[in-house]
Amino acid sequence: MAHMPLAAIRAILFDKDGTLVDFDRTWFGISWELANRSAGGDEAKARALLEQGGYDWAAGCFRANSVIAAGTVEDVVDLWHPGASPVARAAIIREYDDYSVREGARAAVPVAGLREALEALREQGYLLGIATNDSEAGARATAEALGLTALFHTFIGYDTVLRPKPHPDPVHHFARATGLEAWNIAMVGDNPHDMETAHAADAGYAIGVLSGNSPREVLEPLADVVLPSVADLPRLFAARREGSIS
Structure with missing residues (x-):
């Protein structure tokens, strides 16, 4: 389903609740x-x-x-x-x-291995952002409470853009903020609307995670890949450098 190889990805945009923190x-x-x-x-x-x-x-x-x-x-x-x-x-x-x-x-309760995963992705050279249907202030406050603010380049809430997820606006906003194209961005989330946002924006990759509200059978038809959680992302992106995954 992916229209770009992982090697084209330069930035990763995360949903917040269910993806970075335990929703329930x-x-x-x-x-x-x-x-x-x-x-x-x-x-x-x-x-x-x-x-x-x-x-x-x-x-x-x-x-x-x-x-x-x-x-x-x-x-x-x-x-x-x-x-x-x-x-x-x-x-x-x-x-x-x-x-x-x-x-x-x-x-806020972070998903297991969150800090380690984000730090590893930053070390791999990726710019990171949050796109949530919570407010931008809520995204910033949660990141601050978890001590993660410095790891993120951009915070996007429903009130940051004209149209929130599942519209393409959050990805396009992140692209402008980072100076990248939408196809350089991977969208990561736990709900169908996150995957729909990626496709609507023509993002390079749509990654579903099972740490939130949606089971695999809901995400797989919409995602390029489905992972247990964001803790598995560094290994996925490290594999691109070894040429073992497209």
């Missing part, structure tokens, strides 16, 4: 608190809202490509507050964004 461990408590706020403290309604947003109570996890797993805070607010006036909607979005930036950084 990081975001369940935050989402539950926001659902409770939206429900006015009615626990049954809050449970229904969380399920509507994508939480599978029986499985104990968020569903792949669900609103909470893949959407923006604006998508969540529109789902939970469909009748809000423009002024009320804007206020709720600000409230949710502020809470998510603060608590998302505080609660």
Whole structure:
């Protein structure tokens, strides 16, 4: 499926939640608190809202490509507050964004081997970026909380670009920021919308990881390669130099 060899890749753009950090461990408590706020403290309604947003109570996890797993805070607010006036909607979005930036950084649980993988990729010469449907402030706050800020060249949130994932805008923004072409960039993510972003932008490579919400059978039809996690990326890219993978 890849239209460029790995040797053409010069930069790697990562989804954040489910790719760099454990989505369910990081975001369940935050989402539950926001659902409770939206429900006015009615626990049954809050449970229904969380399920509507994508939480599978029986499985104990968020569903792949669900609103909470893949959407923006604006998508969540529109789902939970469909009748809000423009002024009320804007206020709720600000409230949710502020809470998510603060608590998302505080609660962030990195995937195993994250720092080592990012450092190895930097040593291999790759520029790294984050493209998330969280806010740009949320991406920066999480990286800072995990002590990873210096490893990233660019931070892209849903509010950084005109159109967030699955549109091509995040990849194109990263290309402009790095001075590269989209085909020099690999997009890494755990949800179909990450792979759709890569294809829409004509990125050089789409890499799915199984550390988040999507199983292999969901990602494989959309990805050029599917890996257990970002911890496997340095080995994948090191292999290109040995000519053992295209």
